Amino acid sequence: MAILEVRNLRVEIPTRRGTLVAIDDVSFAIAEGEVLGLVGESGAGKSLTGAAVIGLLEPPCRVTRGEIRLGGRRIDGLGPEAMRRIRGKEIGAIFQDPLTSLNPLYTVGQQLVETITTHLALTATQARTRAVELLAEVGIPSPEQRVDAYPHQFSGGMRQRVVIALALCANPRLVIADEPTTALDVSIQAQIIALLKRLCRDHGTAVLLVTHDMGVIAETANRVAVMYAGRIAELGPVREVVKAPRHPYTEGLMGSIPAVGHAYERLTQIPGTMPRLNAIPPGCAFRPRCELARARCTAERPELLATGGPSRAACWRHDPAWGEAP
Amino acid sequence: MSPETATPRPLVEARGLARHFDVSAGWLQRALNREPRLTLRAVDGVDFAIAPGETFSLVGESGCGKSTVGRLAVGLYRPTRGSVLFDGADLGSLPTRAERARTRRRLQMIFQDPYASLNPRWRVREIVAEPLKAFGLARGREARERVAELLVQVGLSPEDGGKYPHEFSGGQRQRISIARALSSGPEFLVCDEPTSALDVSVQAQILNLMKDLQAERRLTYLFISHNLAVVHHMSDRVGIMYLGRLVEVSPARELFRAPLHPYTRLLLETIPDLDMSGRERRPVQGEVPSPIHPPPGCPFHPRCPWADARCRAELPRLLPRGAPAVACHGVEEGRLG
Numbered sequence: 001m002a003i004l005e006v007r008n009l010r011v012e013i014p015t016r017r018g019t020l021v022a023i024d025d026v027s028f029a030i031a032e033g034e035v036l037g038l039v040g041e042s043g044a045g046k047s048l049t050g051a052a053v054i055g056l057l058e059p060p061c062r063v064t065r066g067e068i069r070l071g072g073r074r075i076d077g078l079g080p081e082a083m084r085r086i087r088g089k090e091i092g093a094i095f096q097d098p099l100t101s102l103n104p105l106y107t108v109g110q111q112l113v114e115t116i117t118t119h120l121a122l123t124a125t126q127a128r129t130r131a132v133e134l135l136a137e138v139g140i141p142s143p144e145q146r147v148d149a150y151p152h153q154f155s156g157g158m159r160q161r162v163v164i165a166l167a168l169c170a171n172p173r174l175v176i177a178d179e180p181t182t183a184l185d186v187s188i189q190a191q192i193i194a195l196l197k198r199l200c201r202d203h204g205t206a207v208l209l210v211t212h213d214m215g216v217i218a219e220t221a222n223r224v225a226v227m228y229a230g231r232i233a234e235l236g237p238v239r240e241v242v243k244a245p246r247h248p249y250t251e252g253l254m255g256s257i258p259a260v261g262h263a264y265e266r267l268t269q270i271p272g273t274m275p276r277l278n279a280i281p282p283g284c285a286f287r288p289r290c291e292l293a294r295a296r297c298t299a300e301r302p303e304l305l306a307t308g309g310p311s312r313a314a315c316w317r318h319d320p321a322w323g324e325a326p
Numbered sequence: 327m328s329p330e331t332a333t334p335r336p337l338v339e340a341r342g343l344a345r346h347f348d349v350s351a352g353w354l355q356r357a358l359n360r361e362p363r364l365t366l367r368a369v370d371g372v373d374f375a376i377a378p379g380e381t382f383s384l385v386g387e388s389g390c391g392k393s394t395v396g397r398l399a400v401g402l403y404r405p406t407r408g409s410v411l412f413d414g415a416d417l418g419s420l421p422t423r424a425e426r427a428r429t430r431r432r433l434q435m436i437f438q439d440p441y442a443s444l445n446p447r448w449r450v451r452e453i454v455a456e457p458l459k460a461f462g463l464a465r466g467r468e469a470r471e472r473v474a475e476l477l478v479q480v481g482l483s484p485e486d487g488g489k490y491p492h493e494f495s496g497g498q499r500q501r502i503s504i505a506r507a508l509s510s511g512p513e514f515l516v517c518d519e520p521t522s523a524l525d526v527s528v529q530a531q532i533l534n535l536m537k538d539l540q541a542e543r544r545l546t547y548l549f550i551s552h553n554l555a556v557v558h559h560m561s562d563r564v565g566i567m568y569l570g571r572l573v574e575v576s577p578a579r580e581l582f583r584a585p586l587h588p589y590t591r592l593l594l595e596t597i598p599d600l601d602m603s604g605r606e607r608r609p610v611q612g613e614v615p616s617p618i619h620p621p622p623g624c625p626f627h628p629r630c631p632w633a634d635a636r637c638r639a640e641l642p643r644l645l646p647r648g649a650p651a652v653a654c655h656g657v658e659e660g661r662l663g
Contacts (some may be wrong), residue, residue, distance in 0.1 A: 041525035042496075155613055185387040186552060189611060190596040212525065215555075215598025218641055242600060257538030258559035259600050265560070266537065267530035273495055 002029035003173050003206035004053065009066035011045075011052055011230075013277070020277040022061065023049050023124045024230045026302075030174070035200060035207040037221030037238065039214060041253075041274060045230040052076075054091055071173060074210035089119040092167030092205075094196075096179035098159035101166075102151040108135070108162045109147035112169055119170035134165040157188035159230055159323070168199060175200065178210040179233060192312045193220050214257055217240050226250050229275055229285035235304055236311020246313035249286045282314070300307065327419050335414065337546050338399060338514055342408035344570075345369040345394050349618065366618050368394040370570035371408070378513070381540070381547040383557045383578075385593070386567035387614055392550045395567075396516045399548055402434050412514070422526065431461040434507035438519035441498035444491040449504055450477070451487030457510035468499035476505040481535060497528035504535065506544075516548045521556065533560060554597050566590045569617055569625040576650035586652040587660065588630045625654065630655045 007066040011023035023045045030036045038046045051057050053068055055078070068074055069090045069092060075083070087093065103111060112131035118124055122130065128147070135143035138161040148234040151159055160180065167175055177196065181189040197220055200207050208219055217224050217238060224241050226234040226249070234247040254269025272289045275281060287297040296316050304312040305319055316322055336637040350356060350363040357509045371392040380554055382394040397403045399410055401417045410417045412429055418427045432586050435459070437443040444453055454473045459462045464472050474484035480501040487509040491499055500520060517536070521529040533556065539545060551557050557564055563579040566589060574587040614623055627633035636655050644653040655661040 041527060091498070157613055185614070186554070186596045187592065191611075204426045212597070214526070215600060218600050219598050251525055254600075256527045257600065258530075258555040260555050260594075260597055261601070264559075266534050269530050269534055270527045273497070273528070306504060 001031070002069075003032050003071060004030045004208065005067075005069040005253075006049075006053065007067050007069075009049065009068065010064050011048055011057065011061055012064045013061050017278070020231050021280070022277060023052065025066075026230075026232055027066075028209060028225050028232065028235060030206040032173075032206055033201060033204040033210055034223065035197070035221045037217035038208060038210045038227060039224055040227035041212060043274060043277070045225040046210045046212075046227050047178055049189050049227070050178050050208060053208065054087060054093055054176050055080075056087075081296065087171045088115055088172070090172050090215060091175065091305075092170070092172040092175040094167045094177040094180045095173065096182050098163045098183070099151065100161060101163050102149055107148050107150055108154070112147070112166060116169050116318075119235065127280055130169070131165075134169055135162070137199070138162070138165045139166075139191075140165075145297065156184055158190060160184060162191055162254040164196065164199065166204070168203065170199075171203060172205060174206045174208065176208045176210070179212070180209075181216055181254075182211070182213070189216070190258075196257075197222065206300075214242070214254070215254075225302065226253070229279070229280050231285060231314065232304060233315075234311060234313040236309070236313075239312045240309055244309060246307040246311055246318065247286075247315050248290045248292055250313070252289075284314070289326050332570070334377055336411075337378045337413060338376040338548065339374055339411040340395070340399065340408065341372050341403055341411065343369060343372045343395065343398055343410060343536070344407035345391075345398055345403055365571050367620065368617065369398065369519055372567075372570075373573050374565055374572065374575060376514075376546055376548060378546055379540075379544045380562045381560055382562040383549040383551060383564045383662045385551060385554060385557050385564060387552060389569075389614060389617055390567040391570040391617070392567050393518050393609070396518045396548060397552050400435050400516050401430065402435070418536065419662075427461060430631055431457065431463070431510040432512050433454070433514040433516070434510065435516045435518065436503050436507050436513040438522050440496055440503055440523065441491075443503055444499055446491055448490075448492075449487065449488055450482075450491065453491070453502060454487070456652050457478050457506065460523055461510050463510060464547060472509065475507075476509055479539070480505045482530075488577050495528075497531060500532050502576045504532075504539070508539065512545075513550070514546045516550070518550045519552070520549075522551070522553065529556070536560070553594060554582075566593065569614065569620050571625065571653065572628065572644055573654070574652045575644065576652075580650055584649055586647065586662075587626075587654050588632055589626050590654065593613045624653075630656075632662055 007027050009023055009026045010274060013020040013022050027050060038049060040046045052063055063076055067074055075086060078143055101294050109131050113127040116127040116130055132143045132147050140146050140158060140161055181192050184192060199248055211217060217226050219240050222270050224238045225232045234241055234250045241250060252268055252270035258267060283298040283301055287293045302314045302316045305316045307313050345368050347366045347368055349366045351361060374393060384395055386392045398405055404418060419430055451473050454476055455469050458469050473487055477484055477486055482501055482572050521532050549560050558578060564576060564578050564581045565572045566574045568589050574590045622630055623639045624637045627637040642653040642655050643659060644651050
C-alpha cells in the first residue's frame, strides 16, 4: 500500500494582482521503501510540493484543492499542532543546507535527544544511547565523543549526516529530502546518496527526493516525476524516463545535460524559458516551446496519458487521436 | 623559422604560481594566546600553459584553489610566488600604465553568480559599455552601436540595453556578463563556474553560446568548474587540482578515458550515471583536509588506497607521462597499474 498519496493537489498564492497557481493538479503515490524523485528546474514547483506534504507552506501559499494521505489518513486538513506531531515522528525532513537545519547553540546530542524524547517513549539516558547508535549508523566516526560536539565542529558532509540521523531518529514512514546534496562537494555527494539509499532500504522508509539534479535522481530514485510550471509532465520508472523520455520537455532536458562518454559539439537546446506563474499559457504549459505543438495543445490541457511504455506523459501526442487530427 | 613554430607559443602561462593568504587572528589575540601566524596556501606552486584558441579547464572540490588560480590569471590577485605570463609578458611587472591597459583589455573574466556580478543600478547598455569606456575604445554613437551588436551576438536584443539587470532571468544575466566581457575585444577569458548557478536547460544554452563565440572569435578559455560532465564537454585539456596543487594535467579525452592519479580516478567515480548501467559507484572515502594544515608528503595520501611510506613523507612532483602529466609516486613507480 502507498505510504504517501497525493491526489489532485493544487497550491495557490493570492497576490494583489490576482491568484497565482503554483501547483496545478498534481497526483502521485510513494510505496513503502520506494524513492520517488521530484525533478524540475527553478520555479517548477517541486519544493513547494514537498512543503505542502509536510505542512510547511509559507503563507500566503495555501492548498486549495486535492488531498494528501499518509498511510491512508488525510493530513492536508490537520491543524498546526497535529501537523507538528506528525513531523519528526511520521515524516522526517532533510533540507539543502545542513547549517541552517541544525541549531548552532546545542550539541548534536542534545538536538537528537530532544527529538527522540519528543516522539518516542524513551528516558533521557535511553535517548542518548539511541543518539549515539544513530550517529554510528550514519557513519560519524567515534560517535561517543562526537555526540557532544556542536554543529560548527563538523564539516559540511558530516553535518548532513547528522541531519539525516535527526530525520530518521523516530523511524518515520516517509522522509522528504529537498536538495539534500546540492550544497556538498561531488565526492561527499556520492557518500550522502549512498547513505540515504542504504538507510531507507534497511528501514523500509518511503522517500520523496526533491532535486534539480537528474544525476542524483538517476542514482537514487526508483520512480521519477518531472515537473514543469507547477504540473507533472512525465511520471515513470527512472530508467524509462532517463533513457526513453516520452514528454518533449523531458526529452529536451535530458539532451541538455552533458554526459561523460558522449562526444558532441552542441548540447540540445530547448528554446525559450519556463513561463512565469502569472503567464502560464492555456492548454499545455510547454506548448510555446514545443516543436510538435498543434491546435489541440493550445485548446486543451493534457492529462498524464499512457505512452505504450511503463511511464505516463502529459502530452497529446500519446493520445490515440493524435495521428488523425491536424 | 625557429623549431618552436611547430607548437604555438602559449597565450597564457603560469610558472610556479603560488598565492598564500594570512588567516591569523589579530596580533593581540596571537600575543595573548601565544598563537603562531596561520597561512592558508590557496595555491601552492602551479604550472600550466594554455595555447591560443584552447580551452583549459581546472577541476577540483571547494577550497582546492581553482578560483584563486583564475583570479591570478587575470591579475585580480598578485602572486605570492611565481608569475603569470600573458603573450610572453609577465602580468606582474608590466612597466608602464599604457602597457598594463593594453594587456588588460585582452583578458576578461566571467563570474559564477550573475546576480552579484552586475551592478543593479546600471542599465545593461552602461554595463556592457563600461570596458569600452575604461579602455577608451569607443564612445558616443560608436559605443552604442558596439553594445547593440554585442547584445545581439549573445542572444539578446538591442532594446534590452535600456533595461536593468533585475528584469532578466539568471541565464539572460549571464549573457549580459558575457557581452560585457567581450566588449573590449579580449583574446583570453577566465570563466569561473559560469553555469553553476543556472538550471540545466539554461546551462546548455550558455555552454553552446560560449562554444560558438570561441569558434567565431578564436577565444582562449580558462574554464573553472567542479562539474566533470561540463568540463568533459567544454575542454581540450584538463588540470585536476587538489589542495592548491595540480595533481594531473591531461588532454580531456585521455583524462576521461584513462585517468592516472588516484584522486582523478575517484573523482570520475562520483559522476552520476545517466546511462543507467546500474553501476554502483564507490564513493570516495574521507574529506578534503584543511589547506591551513595540509598533510605532509602527498596531500592526497590520507584518502588514497595506494598510499605508502614514501607518499606520507615526500611531496610528488608533476611529471610527464606521455601527453598527461601526473603528480603521484604510485604512478611513477608503476604500482598503481
